[in-house]
Amino acid sequence: MSRFDAIVIGGGINGLVAAAVLGRRGRSVCLLERSDRLGGMAGADGAYPRMAHLLYNLGPLVRKDIGLGARDWPFRTVALPTVALNPGGAHVRIDGAEARFVDGRPHPDAAAYRALVTRLGGYGALLRRLAEAPPPGGDAAWTDPAALKQMLRLGGFGRALRQMGKAEMRGFLKVLLSNAYDLILDELPDGPLAGALAADAVRGLAMGPRSPGTVFSLVYRHGHGGTVSLPVGGMAAVVAALAEAARAAGATIRTGTAAARLLCEGDRVIGVETGAGEVLMASRVLSSAAPLATARMAGLDRFDIEASRRMRLIRARGTVAKINLRLSALPRIDGLPDDLLGARLLLAPSAEAVETAFNPAKYRQMSDEPILEALLPGVTDPAQDAGGAVALSIIAQYAPSDLAGGWTDAARDRLLAAVVARLSTVAPDLPALVAGAEVLCPDRIEAETGAPGGHWHHAELGLDQLLTIRPANGLGHYAMGLAGLYLCGAATHPGGDVMGLSGRNAALAALGDGP
């Protein structure tokens, strides 16, 4: 029997960050990962990306709190331009707020795009104040130092809101809860540029750009700069850096060790029993497993009926399939200069096309013309090509987790064929180059990572599951009711993407610390 101050369940990004933060604050930590590989959805086979393939929002705040210094990560990142592919037309290159045609010609909507993205960035900066801290509210008396800090922060949010100016603030509050489709098409004609924004607004979500709340998710993404970067050495380098930070902070990391049961005494958690029957004692347990799975490890009877109902009803319908192709040679994309082959390639020809792709998902069908985010990581970082072949990493949407008939081999083949066919509209030689394919449908993603429904963000980023009510009402402050037990996965606030903030915030909550 070993004893620790804290045990972290799950060695994904958030689990590793939580372990590092706790370790840095002088706590002895043991992290348990049931698979043999760390990283969860960011985990990689060697340098080759498996699920997540790019970094959006990994924040400097996390870096600082896990002791990696304020300057940079121990891995290099390369900011990638985005190319909005336009089958049969001119592709658009996007660098931050700047858009132009890939051949260098100015884009007629560049000014409108810049204005819109700048606006979104402004909103995002505002929301970031909320994202980086634990969500507001909670039980603490207002005289409590943490509560005071929180009030100041909320006051800061209000002040920042006011400083936007009346018109901007009105605009912000007006669009925040509405749909991305209307917001985008108010400013831009429909086309690849609008499609790129629409696709970014709904990636991983069971929503189309016309669904209410998608402005929020779009702002969320742009709030952190909206820049997309490729870690050199792949996601493996990111995971290794986080694991190294956790180890350097004194954390014990054990892979291949599943947590089977939470041990409790009275109304507190006192430890974890592993799948092999080993008992590890700790006064705090942080779980990046799904909330319901975590509750079941302790026994549902330790939670209120309302709490177990909310956990059961957390919306987590995955819509993303990850497709990893091995190609015999670099594909040629019509109209795309070779130097842009390494860009983030978005195949979402219009906002309308994104919504149309979503339609079948409402009825448990896959998209016939899926929306794709494709990446040839080896162009930028040759180490990421898979064993001599060219790696093509694709996030395909919509591939609903509850597909009618289930994700059979035939269904997987159909999805693969649809994705390849879709890509061949811009890269006609692609089908002939495919030397191997791995199709990770939501069921596989769930089986491998434990994310319910294989959901890209572990729980839908819907307006009913954000901030104080992420992942559900009563669970918004990382604590689960049972004393000493905390949630630290991406299902908690702020959640989503590869951010690490959930793990950091949960660790701080477990330490009884304010932000």
Place this chain on the structure above:
Amino acid sequence: MSVVTDPKTGLIDGPVHDRLAALSRARGWYGWAGYAAPSVLDTVEFEYFALRNQCALFDISPMHKYRLTGPDASAVLNRLVTRDVTRIRPGRVGYAVWCDEEGMVIDDGTLFRLGAQDWRLCCQEPMLTWLIEAAWGFDAEVRDESDTLAGLALQGPTAFAVLEAAGWDVAALRPFDHAGLGEVMISRTGFTGDLGYEIWMPWAEATAVWDRLWAAGGPWGLRAIGYAALNIARIEAGFLTAGVDFQPVHATERLHRGKTPYELGLGRMVDMTKGHFNGRRALAKARPRSLLMRVDVEGFKPAQGALVYHRKRREVGHVTSGVWSPTAKRNIALAHVALPWATRTPPDLWAEIYTLEEGRWDTRMARLTPVEGAFFAPQRARATPPGHT
């Protein structure tokens, strides 16, 4: 979660409606969970005195009844209610109360332990979805027996004699025992605080059971009664009615209308040592805001609905149930009184009673005197074997 009656359907007949309708001289029906139930059949006075001096038959079939079975049935119930159900042995009935996550009472009711893994819950409020929710993830089955299981309450000093005359031997049943006797199950339970039994049977058997009791009951003064008479008796016994003496929290729409068991004087029903149950964490932190008091009201005007004042000045609560008790010969009431005024000595509490006498409204302040225990708790209710009168 009150029952809404479809206006097109109207009230529907209960299992012994034919018998009740034939006896109903007053034709006073009210809706109880969608069924036509008698508020009074003859006169309240006749019915009340039959209940206290002879015995009375009252149809309780509209109660909600749920069956919980399976290996985890006890675990589910222990998660649900505030008391430790494992202490209720098979063959026994236990009163229980259950709360939401904030520690506010959802409803109260009786738990019948029919077997090691077999339970029945009888309560006033519809509870099916809540029970299904409580049982989710557990190896237990919830079945709604509300429309398949009928119940007749036979209450009063000659209740035992009537059952004996009808051929059912319940001499060995102690209070809160139950036993199967052929087609029926009989429990020594009731809502009157007196000697009494509840007879449970399949819906279709209810009329035959009614007739059998009716035939045996003549010499023992058996009378059918409506709710108005029963209500006097239950106030005398100090029992609470959901929706009257407390607001079932699932049925409230306004904030803070719920009450904790402590506030309802049911603290003894809360077992903080049995492990987690719904609302336990909230109850551990809860400080009572008010207290449901039993009070003796000065004068003879029932204080139902009266506001309660401290020193005749500060409004500190209200009377939820108030009635002249013919048996206790006192003007009795149940009242919610805010703390700390509920526990001050001397209490100095007053009810402001409105009276209407032949077109003239008046108001008077009546002193309230707190009473410990039930207003009426006869020895005969506890004797085993019980007496015949």
